Amino acid sequence: MNILSLFPAIPVLMMLGLWISRNTRQIHAVMVTGASLLLGLAIALVFVYLGMRADGHTSEMLLTDSFVWYKPLNIEYAVGVDGISVAMILLSAIIVFTGTFASWKMETDVKEFFLWFCLLSVGVFGFFISVDLFTMFMFYEVALIPMYLLIGVWGTGRKEYSAMKLTLMLMGGSALILIGILGIYFGAGATTMDITEIAALHNIPVEMQKIWFPIIFIGFGVLGALFPFHTWSPDGHASAPTAVSMLHAGVLMKLGGYGCFRIAMYLLPEAAQELSWIFIILTTISVVYGAFSACVQTDLKYINAYSSVSHCGLVLFAILMLNQTAATGAVLQMLSHGLMTALFFALIGMIYGRTHTRDIRQLSGLMKIMPFLSVCYVIAGLANLGLPGLSGFVAEMTIFNGAFSVNDTFHRVVTVIACTSIVITAVYILRLIGKILYGTCTNPEHLKLTDATWDERLAVIVLIVAIAGLGLAPLWMSNMINDSVLPIISHIWN
């Protein structure tokens, strides 16, 4: 068995393990074993991948493997990775690992919660390793549906409404993706579902591309929080339990950006060139509008959800620039945003678990009460607003650098507009930190609260190490991504 197939296989085994485990102790044992195994495997994969590249393997996808699944439709179970997917797999493994610890204190229906959680990770890992349109789409939907129950059963607030809204909107997106995939498959002569082979054929007529490109881009864009299809995101994130918010904002929203890049733009290159301007406008709105919306929210999770809309908008914005630097920045931004938003949601969950409120008007002076959590919150905030030395800076710098290098007025103007989001981000982050962490604590109940426990510290520290690692030594990661972005970008221009 190929090493890549282990990634979806381990969560499946974890589900079996959970099914037979009888108490919380055993459940935790299964989850920690599985999640550590995934994390170890993901780190090993990075080294294997870099080693193979260093040995001179130049083909676009490495570690490939495939076997025929449904012959009449040329459907194969085909796997393979390039630098982009390796980065995404590493991100997913980190978030699954930390998410497990962040939900350590879960009390109701622990077993079921982790079962759905594992199913979600099956979908996520499967999506990133697939190079076959059908399998990719299948895993995509596998990742979506557990959200309904995870939010609906274990969520807070208006959970039923949010869960239904999120599921239906994302499924609407996936309906568009499905018809787009059929369009690509039959447009390319109905001989293969393999992404690299379809790209090599390069025979989809331009008129058809112009129909399918917007459909697929919007389909994936719904998950990537593309304006105006982002409305599920704030409600969904606010209602979801901590680990689910982490996984959803951290990894699942990246499925959108990855899909837009890998399927919509790579397989429909001519349409991507001609129609990208429409989506550039929409994503610019996402970026700025998300940031402004975050400024006026009073719920911690809503603030972070709108901030996610803004940052994920930046991912789509960058890939639409159709050049190597910006696209590398987009992948870096996916990584960076995944890590820091997971950190944010983890911290918010921990604070909420203690104070039982997420309303910033009722929180103040937390720095004295829970110094560890507060310092970490500051670090997350600084990463979010792009402080050099943390991951956000690297990603945004690369994106704006790449975007501004596109040599025409339209692109430069939208880049300048999108750049303002950095300033607005600083406004809401600093306001938030000043409000809830500093000052004097007004609520006497809050004075009795305690700081983080070991499981929470572990989750938070792992994330911070990853964020700082990416920020301080970005080159190895950005080189890996850069090499893999090149074939896609050059395919679009040829």
Next chain:
Amino acid sequence: MDYSAIFSYMYTEIALVGVIVAALVYDLAAGKKGRQAFHGVMCALLLLFIAGTVYPYHKETAEVFGGMYVYNPVYGIVKSILAIGTLIVFLQSDTWIRKEDTEFKRGEFYVLTLSTLLGMDFMISAGHFMMFFIGLELASVPMACLVAFDKYKHNSAEAGAKYILSALFASGLMLYGISFLYGTAGTLYFDDMVAGINGSALQIMALVFFFTGLGFKISLVPFHLWTADTYEGAPTSVTSYLSVVSKAAAAFSLMIILMKVFGPMSEYWQTLLYIVIVLSITIANLFAIRQKNLKRFLAFSSISQAGYIMLAVISGTPYGMTSLIFYVLVYMVANLAAFGVISAVEQNSGGKVGMDDYNGLYRTNPKLTVIMTLALFSLAGIPPFAGFFSKFFIFAAAFEQGFHVLVLIALLNTIISLYYYLLVVKAMFITPNDSPIPAFRSDNSTRLSLLLCLAGIMALGIVSSVFDGINLYAFGM
């Protein structure tokens, strides 16, 4: 007459008649102890029948009775699928049929159900409109008796009356259509008739009348008005039989006749189907949202599913036929699982079938709830369950023939359908309830049937050999 050919090609029907006769004799001859074992004996007989007929003994097409009866390996596969569905229904019916007011006529239940199955087999294998019509009637008339089986219940009797009246009306229309065909083409044999089909006005009328007759059996909009009432009133086991087996047989024979007889008029029936599909899927979905009774709810869901099945018919390709059969199989296991749970809950809770009754079911009956959830996910087309694969294949079949907009409409409708399927999931998992249906243990044969369905839901999509096996024999226009 060559009797050996009859036996070698009509083995399914002959064996089925054998089972029916055995059931009749057993019903008469069995003593008190024997009647206790009736259920087991019938299931075993049916299992034996399936095991003996599931393998296509001949790989070629053949005709018996001068072309009245046609043998084809694909027909054999479909008949086996129908028989498996019947077996699952039998397994689920035990608790209900053992009740006092139905116990004494359980023999009738088995005989009538198997007679309708025999009718459907003839319908599928027909090579002549007379044969087809006899098969159709054999499938309809005993069905009305089954619907009214709980005749002391007001609902059931009303449902039976509604069913038989609508069925007769539809049959009448169909016969009228067939008479037009006979008048214009001069024959009733499918193979000979193609030469006389030219799309004249009279033949278009014939097509519409014929389609109406079968549209009633498949319960497509606008011929669906009987469906909800009948499904609600009929005993749950009969409803599940009606919603899968009967529907599947009619859909498949519709595809055969449209391709074989109306092949030259394909543009007319494709237009017709186009409209009917859009109506069926959309209207049924919108009505399903409002339902509070789970049997009515599944009635509307099955109407919309019928619309999806027609997506495979409209393509008219071999691949379309494969995806139709596969869809029907997957739909069957999922729908029977859902009805199995409903039936178990109904029998063990004193007849509760309302959606509100299911609130908080997960707390008391987790296993049934999970099966119901997976069945609904499969119906909604969520991977990795079989329904996702079957939906993808029918969409691909229709898309291949250029029905892009139609596929898009159908796809957008899957979101509506997901919404109402999730409403049930929400009731069972999320909505709190102070007095949920208490925990109970359903009987062993129901558990076995649910296990079978569950295995189907989980495995049919991931294991591709079923699809490949069907694809080997499928044919197109």
